[in-house]
Every structure is written in structure tokens, then in C-alpha cells.
Amino acid sequence: MNVYTKTGDRGTTSLIGGERVFKTDERVEAYGSVDELTAFAALLCDRLCAEGGAEAEVGALRRILSRLMTVEALLAVGEGGADKVAPLPDDAVAWLEERIDAMQAEVPPIDKFTLPGGHEAVSLCHVCRTVCRRAERAALRADQAHGVDAEVLRYLNRLSDYFYLLGRLLTFRLGVEETLWIP
Numbered sequence: 036m037n038v039y040t041k042t043g044d045r046g047t048t049s050l051i052g053g054e055r056v057f058k059t060d061e062r063v064e065a066y067g068s069v070d071e072l073t074a075f076a077a078l079l080c081d082r083l084c085a086e087g088g089a090e091a092e093v094g095a096l097r098r099i100l101s102r103l104m105t106v107e108a109l110l111a112v113g114e115g116g117a118d119k120v121a122p123l124p125d126d127a128v129a130w131l132e133e134r135i136d137a138m139q140a141e142v143p144p145i146d147k148f149t150l151p152g153g154h155e156a157v158s159l160c161h162v163c164r165t166v167c168r169r170a171e172r173a174a175l176r177a178d179q180a181h182g183v184d185a186e187v188l189r190y191l192n193r194l195s196d197y198f199y200l201l202g203r204l205l206t207f208r209l210g211v212e213e214t215l216w217i218p
Contacts, residue, residue, distance in 0.1 A: 051108065052116025061177040066110035068170035069191075073103045075166055079159040086156060089208075092201065095134060099197075102127055102190065109184045110174060123186045131193040138200040142207045145215060149203065153211035160202030167195040 042048075047055045048063060056063065080096040083089040108120045124130075151161035171191040177183050206213045 050113025050116060051111050051119050052113040054113030054115065056113065061173070061180045062110055062113070065170065065173040065177040065183070066107045068166070068173045069103055069107045069110060072163060072166045072170050073100060073107070075159065075163050076100055076103065079156065079163055082156045082159055089156075089205075092205075098130075099194065106187050106190060109187050110177060122184065123190060128186065128189045128193055131190070131197050135193065135197050135200050138197075138204045142200070142203045145213075147215040147217060149206075150214040150216050151202070152214060153206055154209050157202045157205050157209070157211065160198050160205060164195050164198035164202065167191060167198060171195065 043058065046058050048058050049055055050062060076096055077100060080093055080100065083093050083096070102123060105121065105123055109122070112120055151158050171188070174183055174188055174191055178188060203213065
């Protein structure tokens with residue numbers, strides 16, 4: 036099977052279910068943004084593997100990568116495709132919330148915004164957080180135009196919080212200075 040099909044040469048693509056839409060469709064923009072997030076999250080996972088000592092976080096990121104593929108599929112559903120994609124697991128959002136709560140309990144409390152940086156892995160957490168926020172906005176636009184599974188929206192909202200806390204946790208564990216924004 037060829038990687039290229041030439042069916043998109045005029046700016047259209049197929050959604051799950053066979054519906055053809057322009058590549059500028061809100062759903063394509065949304066699942067494309069999640070695809071970008073998936074690539075950055077994989078890069079963060081690879082960085083943590085190379086760093087060592089973050090096995091639990093690597094395991095969590097691998098689970099998140101799998102969930103992001105489900106999110107992409109759910110965002111790519113078109114006419115006739117609703118029954119072709121399995122939903123996110125019932126516990127997907129609760130699982131993220133448990134991880135967020137555990138990380139927040141481990142780091143010192145702050146009352147200011149943090150600036151990215153201090154270590155490559157921390158900066159990658161912030162890249163993931165910001166790309167996740169953009170993906171969430173794209174999913175919200177897709178929801179307004181076509182309707183999106185509500186769990187997808189909740190998952191993306193929690194996931195950006197997860198990446199923020201993961202960045203704080205890594206800052207703490209790596210012993211790098213957490214820079215607070217003081218205007």
C-alpha cells in the first residue's frame with residue numbers, strides 16, 4: 036500500500052465514515068493539533084527515558100500517547116463514522132486528575148505563574164502544555180461547528196494541567212530553579 040493516495044491533492048481529506056471535507060475543516064484542524072501534541076509528548080517521553088530516573092512519568096506519558104490517538108480518532112469522526120471509534124475509557128479524565136493531585140502534593144505551593152525553562156525536559160512540558168491548549172481551542176471550534184465528544188474536551192483541558200504540573204515536578208526533582216513570574 037502506498038503512503039500517498041493523491042486524493043488530497045485538491046485540499047480535501049476523508050474523515051472516519053468516508054465524509055470528504057476540506058483540510059481546513061475544524062475537525063481536521065483539531066485532530067491535526069492533537070497529532071502535533073502527540074509528537075511533542077513522545078519527544079518529552081524520549082527525553083525522560085534518556086535522562087533516567089523517571090520511569091513512572093514515562094509510563095504515564097506512554098498511556099497518554101495512546102489516549103491521544105483515541106482523541107484524534109474521535110475528532111476525525113464524520114458522517115457515518117460514529118460507531119467506528121471506541122470512546123475514551125471512562126476513567127481517562129479521573130486518571131489524569133489523580134496524577135495531577137499526586138504531583139501537586141509533591142511540589143512546594145506557589146502563588147505566582149512559572150516561567151518555562153531550567154531544563155530541556157521542563158521546557159518540553161511547557162511546549163506540550165501550550166500545544167495542548169491550542170488543540171483544546173481547535174476542538175472547541177470543532178465542537179461548535181460539528182459536535183465533539185464531551186470527554187475529549189474534558190480530557191484535553193485536564194491534560195494541559197497535567198503537563199504544567201509535570202513541568203513543576205521535574206523542576207523540583209531535577210533540582211533546577213523554578214522561575215516565578217514577578218511583573
